[in-house]
Amino acid sequence: MVNVTFYGGVDEIGGNKILLDDHGTKIFLDFGMSFKRRGQFFEEFLNPRTANGIGDFLEMGLIPDIPGIYRSDLLEQHGRKSEEPAVSGVVLSHAHADHANYISFLHKDIPIYCGETCKRIINAVAEQTTRDLENEVIDFRIRPLYRSGYKIPPVIRKFRTFTTGKKFKIDSIEIEPIHIDHSVPGAYAFLIYTTEGPLIYTGDLRMHGLHAEMTDDFIIAAQQAKAVAMITEGTRIEKKKTNESEQKIYYDSKKKIQQCKTLSIVDFNFKDVDRFTTFYNIAKDLGKTLVINFKHACFLEQYYQDKKLKVPPITDQHLALLKPKRLTGTYINEDYTDTYIKKRLHYNNIITAADITKNPSRYMIVLNFWYFSELIDLKPKRGLYIHSLSEPFNEEMEISYDRMKNWLGHFDIEFFQSHCSGHINGDDLKELIKTVHPKKLYPIHTEHPRLFKKLPSKTIMVKEGKTYKL
Numbered sequence: 525m526v527n528v529t530f531y532g533g534v535d536e537i538g539g540n541k542i543l544l545d546d547h548g549t550k551i552f553l554d555f556g557m558s559f560k561r562r563g564q565f566f567e568e569f570l571n572p573r574t575a576n577g578i579g580d581f582l583e584m585g586l587i588p589d590i591p592g593i594y595r596s597d598l599l600e601q602h603g604r605k606s607e608e609p610a611v612s613g614v615v616l617s618h619a620h621a622d623h624a625n626y627i628s629f630l631h632k633d634i635p636i637y638c639g640e641t642c643k644r645i646i647n648a649v650a651e652q653t654t655r656d657l658e659n660e661v662i663d664f665r666i667r668p669l670y671r672s673g674y675k676i677p678p679v680i681r682k683f684r685t686f687t688t689g690k691k692f693k694i695d696s697i698e699i700e701p702i703h704i705d706h707s708v709p710g711a712y713a714f715l716i717y718t719t720e721g722p723l724i725y726t727g728d729l730r731m732h733g734l735h736a737e738m739t740d741d742f743i744i745a746a747q748q749a750k751a752v753a754m755i756t757e758g759t760r761i762e763k764k765k766t767n768e769s770e771q772k773i774y775y776d777s778k779k780k781i782q783q784c785k786t787l788s789i790v791d792f793n794f795k796d797v798d799r800f801t802t803f804y805n806i807a808k809d810l811g812k813t814l815v816i817n818f819k820h821a822c823f824l825e826q827y828y829q830d831k832k833l834k835v836p837p838i839t840d841q842h843l844a845l846l847k848p849k850r851l852t853g854t855y856i857n858e859d860y861t862d863t864y865i866k867k868r869l870h871y872n873n874i875i876t877a878a879d880i881t882k883n884p885s886r887y888m889i890v891l892n893f894w895y896f897s898e899l900i901d902l903k904p905k906r907g908l909y910i911h912s913l914s915e916p917f918n919e920e921m922e923i924s925y926d927r928m929k930n931w932l933g934h935f936d937i938e939f940f941q942s943h944c945s946g947h948i949n950g951d952d953l954k955e956l957i958k959t960v961h962p963k964k965l966y967p968i969h970t971e972h973p974r975l976f977k978k979l980p981s982k983t984i985m986v987k988e989g990k991t992y993k994l
């Protein structure tokens with residue numbers, strides 16, 4: 525018997541946690557954080573209490589209550605007994621939080637299988653974020669902290685990395701990872717050879733990025749596999765095909781930046797290496813310097829280790845690193861306490877906002893809304909702001925969006941939207957499903973599973989926590 529149970533990603537975008545049980549060999553496909561579920565109960569100043577171990581997360585349904593998967597320290601802190609791991613591994617599709625972050629709660633002896641680049645991104649995330657219970661993917665500190673203090677080193681998780689096409693086994697289950705194009709590098713789909721036949725898991729993918737050929741590789745392999753079932757993402761199943769592409773962002777943004785006589789500001793997610801490349805190329809082609817911050821440097825240095833990503837070294841002549849104002853506000857070395865900043869203070873391309881104000885048209889600065897207070901020092905006059913992120917899709921985002929517009933208004937900065945999605949559109953996805961033609965289809969990572977019904981495969985309307993025989 526081969527069973528699949530969906531503990532997340534059902535009627536929601538992300539939070540994938542799929543348990544596959546092949547005659548007793550159990551693995552999880554992703555173990556992500558559900559933003560939707562979390563947002564139903566929690567917000568900025570109301571968070572799950574860490575003093576209750578895993579208790580608040582279980583009570584509010586942020587993670588499933590199943591035996592043999594969770595960390596002993598968190599179970600014990602919640603007044604439960606520790607458990608032996610009952611799952612042989614987690615196969616992680618990519619490094620986005622909605623697929624990866626709740627690995628933080630998992631038992632230390634459950635190995636995590638992911639792509640080499642995916643691991644590098646997780647390293648970068650860990651390097652520049654403050655540790656909390658929901659981002660202890662790479663390692664974790666035993667709770668409660670007063671018992672372990674900060675003297676006991678963190679418990680390092682077991683990671684096993686793979687590359688595309690190289691099959692690996694978790695106990696009796698053989699898995700073939702195949703690279704796909706998504707808005708983060710190191711993203712994979714999987715052919716999983718179960719005793720009932722091949723099962724496909726798409727992870728998150730698209731056809732309009734810079735590396736559509738990787739998704740093509742997956743489609744060919746998936747078609748040849750003659751799968752008994754496919755678990756597919758469906759983020760944008762309701763969307764028609766448009767002319768969106770990474771190339772379009774390059775041309776549209778370059779044109780705007782060329783017209784801007786002062787400072788150009790760009791805002792994008794640094795996990796998206798293609799978007800970085802797009803704006804880096806614009807800077808290079810226009811003879812400008814792209815200014816990034818110390819958090820970005822953590823990512824860029826990890827990307828640089830993967831020669832296939834072809835990113836420049838941090839010392840590149842078209843890159844500079846912005847030194848933020850901290851403590852005394854005088855930029856003395858003693859002002860910096862964060863390790864990820866301290867270890868990079870000797871770089872010779874570090875600049876300050878004051879340097880930029882001397883010749884603003886020379887620069888393009890990567891500046892996220894959360895760092896808009898930098899604008900006070902940058903003093904941009906009639907500058908340009910390119911929002912290369914998705915538009916707001918909920919109330920909280922709308923509020924931030926309005927606030928962002930206020931900042932732009934205050935400094936007389938022009939707003940320009942230029943973005944393309946990390947996810948495949950509905951037309952392309954339907955085509956993909958017809959080509960792969962699995963016998964059964966489990967649509968997840970979507971709010972519109974019913975739109976998959978008219979396809980030639982038998983479509984299952986997945987219910988959370990229900991077990992399906994493959």
Ligand SMILES: [Zn+2]
Pocket residue numbers: 537538539620622623728969
């Ligand atoms: Zn996702």
Ligand SMILES: [Zn+2]
Pocket residue numbers: 618620706728946
């Ligand atoms: Zn994703």
